Amino acid sequence: MKVLIAVDSFKGSLTSIECSEAIKEGIQAVSKNAEILSVPLADGGEGTVEALVHSTRGIFVEKEVTGPLGAKVHATYGILGTGHTAVIEVAAACGLPLVPEGERNPSITTTYGVGELILDAINRGCRDFVIGLGGSATNDAGVGMLQALGFSFQNKQQKEIGCGGGELTKIRTINTSRAHPALRECTFKVACDVNNPLHGLNGAAYIFGPQKGATSEMIKSLDQGLMHFAELVSSVLIKNIQQIEGAGAAGGLGAAFAGFLNGQLLSGIDLILNTLGMEAKIESVNIVITGEGKLDGQTSLGKAPLGVARLAAKRGIPVIALAGGVTKQASTLNELGITSYFSIVNEPMSLGEAMDPKVAYDNLKMTTAQLFRLIFAMKK
Structure with a gap:
């Protein structure tokens, strides 16, 4: 029997790699002869770099960059085993956890460090990028990132604007001529699972600003800055970044990647599965084990287990999903490719x-072992 283990992390508890190892040990406790293929997963958010680097036998790169408040931070990104593809989680350079709760203010936080990570990868020979959006502390429409890459945004005094979403209304001119020349050779595939526009009541400031420390007055000001930026880009570059689905992701980084770097905003799990070549890996297996920390209604909206299950369903391969918690809403997953699902919590706690x-x-190990005892008993 050939088993594919493709599990997302149990966030706050186990990494995807640790989950895979526990499941593998559970199977091997029942059968030493089972052929096991482990492919750690992520959905484009936290854990994406680790999962892709591990699965492709790539390398981790640590780089000192400008953090969201301007101080230097150590950020890690990955270069996949092919050697020419970099995978970057923007939160590594501008994530909310990098800002103390009492100092959270998207008017001043910057995405500059994301651009520095991209530059470092370019200098190491990378030309293809997988970007995980999400978890940013910023609302600067990605202007900080673009400044690090050589784009210029000047005020009426013809001086470069400062950092943060509060500076966007000061922009009067946009100069793209000094952008790093290698960017023309680069491709950016961006994991983005929201469809919010850049500005407006459903935009970056109003929807995501409060969790980043924005007050109600600050939100109005930030939204005006995003609207001003979108209008300027429309008139100068003839690009309508406001209407791009996902433009408001990560404080407007979605707009920067799509509008300035020709990035493709894609479903996170679809992007990860394609990068891993999961369709080819799944072809010859007999059973798939997937899962995440909690299986609920959100799982059916495009998370990792469902993406794996859909690929398996095309070939009629049974899929078992394991999770720490399972809600009633998870029952819809049976109609979407997951054969059966189980909680690994076996006693009150x-x-x-x-x-x-x-x-x-x-x-996780014990539940897997018990399931495979049944599976192997039925095959006798």
Whole structure:
């Protein structure tokens, strides 16, 4: 029997790699002869770099960059095993956890460090990029990132604007002539699972600003800055970045990638599965094990387990999903390719106990072993 393990992380408890190892040990406790292929997963958010680097036997690169508040931070990105594709989570350089709660202010936070990571990868020979959006502390429409890449945004005094979303209304001219020349050779595939426009009541400031520390007055000001920026880009570059689905993702980074770097904004899990060549990997297996920390209604909206299940369903391959928690809404997954799903929590315990890494690891291993005892018994 050939088994494919393709599991997302159990966030706050186990990484995708640790989950895969626990499941593998559970299978091997029942059968030493099972052929097991482990492909750690992510959906374009947290854990994307680790999953893709591990699955492609790539390398991690640590780089000191400008953090969201302007101070230097150490950020890690990956270069895939092919050697020419870099994978970057923007949160590594401008993520909310990098800003102390009392200092969160999207009027001043910058995406400059994201551009520095891209430059470092370009200098290492990378020309293809996989970008994970999400978790940013910023609302600068990606202007900071673009400045790091050589784009210029000047005020009426013909001086470069400063950092943060509060500076967008000051922009009077946009100069693209000094952008890094290698950008013309680069492709950017961007994992983006929201469709918010850049500005407006459903835009970056109003929807995501509050969690980044924006007050109600600040939100209005930030939204005006995004609208001004979109109008200027429309008149100068003849590009309507406002109407791009996902333009408002990560404080407007979606607009920057699509409007200035010709990036493709794609479903996170579809992008990751394609990058991993998952369709080819799944062809010859007998059963697939997938899962994540919690299976619920959100899982059916494009998360990792469903993406894997859809590929398996094309070939009639059964799929078992394992999770720490399973809600009633997860029942819809049976209609979408997941054959059966199970919680790994086998006795009453608090959420804290269930999420303890050792407890979760042991529960995942034990549940897998019991399932495969049944599977192998039925094959006799």
